[in-house]
Amino acid sequence: MKSERLLSLDILRGITVAGMILVNNPGNWGEIYTPLRHAEWDGLTPTDLVFPFFMFVMGVSMSFSLSKYNSTFTKAFGKKLVRRTLILFLLGIFLSWFSLVINNLVNNNPDITLANLFFPLENIRILGVLQRLALTYFAGSLLIVLIPKRNCLIAISIGILALYYIILKVGNGFELSEHNIIAIIDKKLWGDNHMYKEWLPNGGHIYFDPEGLLSTLPGITHVIIGFFCGEIIRQKKALGKRLISLTVTGILLLFSGYLLSYGCPIIKKIWSPSYVLVTCGLAYLFLVLLIWIVDINKVSKWSLPFQAFGTNPLFIYIIASLLACIFETPILGVAITASIYTALYHLIGIPKIASLIYALLYISMNGGIAYILYKKHIFIKI
Numbered sequence: 001m002k003s004e005r006l007l008s009l010d011i012l013r014g015i016t017v018a019g020m021i022l023v024n025n026p027g028n029w030g031e032i033y034t035p036l037r038h039a040e041w042d043g044l045t046p047t048d049l050v051f052p053f054f055m056f057v058m059g060v061s062m063s064f065s066l067s068k069y070n071s072t073f074t075k076a077f078g079k080k081l082v083r084r085t086l087i088l089f090l091l092g093i094f095l096s097w098f099s100l101v102i103n104n105l106v107n108n109n110p111d112i113t114l115a116n117l118f119f120p121l122e123n124i125r126i127l128g129v130l131q132r133l134a135l136t137y138f139a140g141s142l143l144i145v146l147i148p149k150r151n152c153l154i155a156i157s158i159g160i161l162a163l164y165y166i167i168l169k170v171g172n173g174f175e176l177s178e179h180n181i182i183a184i185i186d187k188k189l190w191g192d193n194h195m196y197k198e199w200l201p202n203g204g205h206i207y208f209d210p211e212g213l214l215s216t217l218p219g220i221t222h223v224i225i226g227f228f229c230g231e232i233i234r235q236k237k238a239l240g241k242r243l244i245s246l247t248v249t250g251i252l253l254l255f256s257g258y259l260l261s262y263g264c265p266i267i268k269k270i271w272s273p274s275y276v277l278v279t280c281g282l283a284y285l286f287l288v289l290l291i292w293i294v295d296i297n298k299v300s301k302w303s304l305p306f307q308a309f310g311t312n313p314l315f316i317y318i319i320a321s322l323l324a325c326i327f328e329t330p331i332l333g334v335a336i337t338a339s340i341y342t343a344l345y346h347l348i349g350i351p352k353i354a355s356l357i358y359a360l361l362y363i364s365m366n367g368g369i370a371y372i373l374y375k376k377h378i379f380i381k382i
């Protein structure tokens with residue numbers, strides 16, 4: 001196995017992208033199997049692993065991409081860092097804008113002005129998945145390059161989690177309410193209209209962003225933990241020793257996270273410190289399993305669809321998000337998603353299975369796009 005390139009890393013990246021598409025695109029949001037739902041607040045489901053696994057893989061990739069700068073802040077590094085951060089962040093804003101414009105066009109409100117139709121600036125969500133990737137990539141890359149002593153980097157990463165825990169503890173951070181410090185900060189910065197609307201079990205809602213600015217802070221530690229995984233992979237030690245190091249690290253992270261959860265609940269929507277440790281630990285162990293299957297035993301034929309997803313992850317995620325907006329929006333009173341789901345339901349008779357089959361068909365459609373790009377060796381990078 002060459003340390004320069006791991007097929008298993010592309011596969012893990014592809015699995016996470018496919019997972020994102022699966023959980024974000026059911027045929028009917030009211031008919032979803034529990035493992036394909038996010039935990040309502042505390043706790044962990046398989047769905048809660050998808051986004052953190054992607055952030056973890058981003059951190060692993062940073063070990064390879066940043067190694068050429070040799071802990072030196074150069075002009076080339078600065079330009080690349082700012083460019084990639086801005087593009088990622090603006091792509092996230094674009095997805096929010098696109099969704100609003102599609103809805104405005106379909107609703108055909110006679111009172112809406114042309115400016116508000118195409119520039120609905122009053123309601124664009126500021127933060128989101130791609131914005132979190134952008135901010136954690138920026139901060140994580142800066143720390144990695146500017147702090148050459150890895151022990152210091154570990155100490156800072158732990159310090160970030162400790163500081164965040166204290167803020168949560170004193171700021172009602174562990175309760176789902178508008179009094180949560182995460183919601184308060186986002187409201188002060190951009191207001192309700194630019195935040196995510198979180199629905200409550202009782203049918204009500206609050207404005208609470210699961211990708212809030214404050215809860216992005218522990219995401220920096222998240223990508224740095226992934227970076228250290230990449231550092232282990234890049235070592236010149238024998239493969240067996242590297243796998244042992246990865247396994248031990250994963251177990252320690254997992255154990256530490258669950259131990260911490262007794263005083264710090266595992267909550268995705270606030271990216272709690274215990275959530276960071278548990279999900280990173282699981283990502284380490286899952287990557288070890290993939291390395292053993294794919295890179296050591298050379299059993300990789302099954303993984304071709306995930307290789308296709310993993311070589312153009314951001315592009316496929318964006319395409320899937322744009323198409324989902326179009327499919328879910330009623331055009332002349334009919335939405336593509338609802339129509340296909342209804343047909344599947346009448347055919348099968350079990351709503352949750354019909355909803356799942358729709359999601360799998362949607363993955364297959366996007367997988368077809370990914371496969372064409374993969375076969376033509378077209379790799380779209382930022």
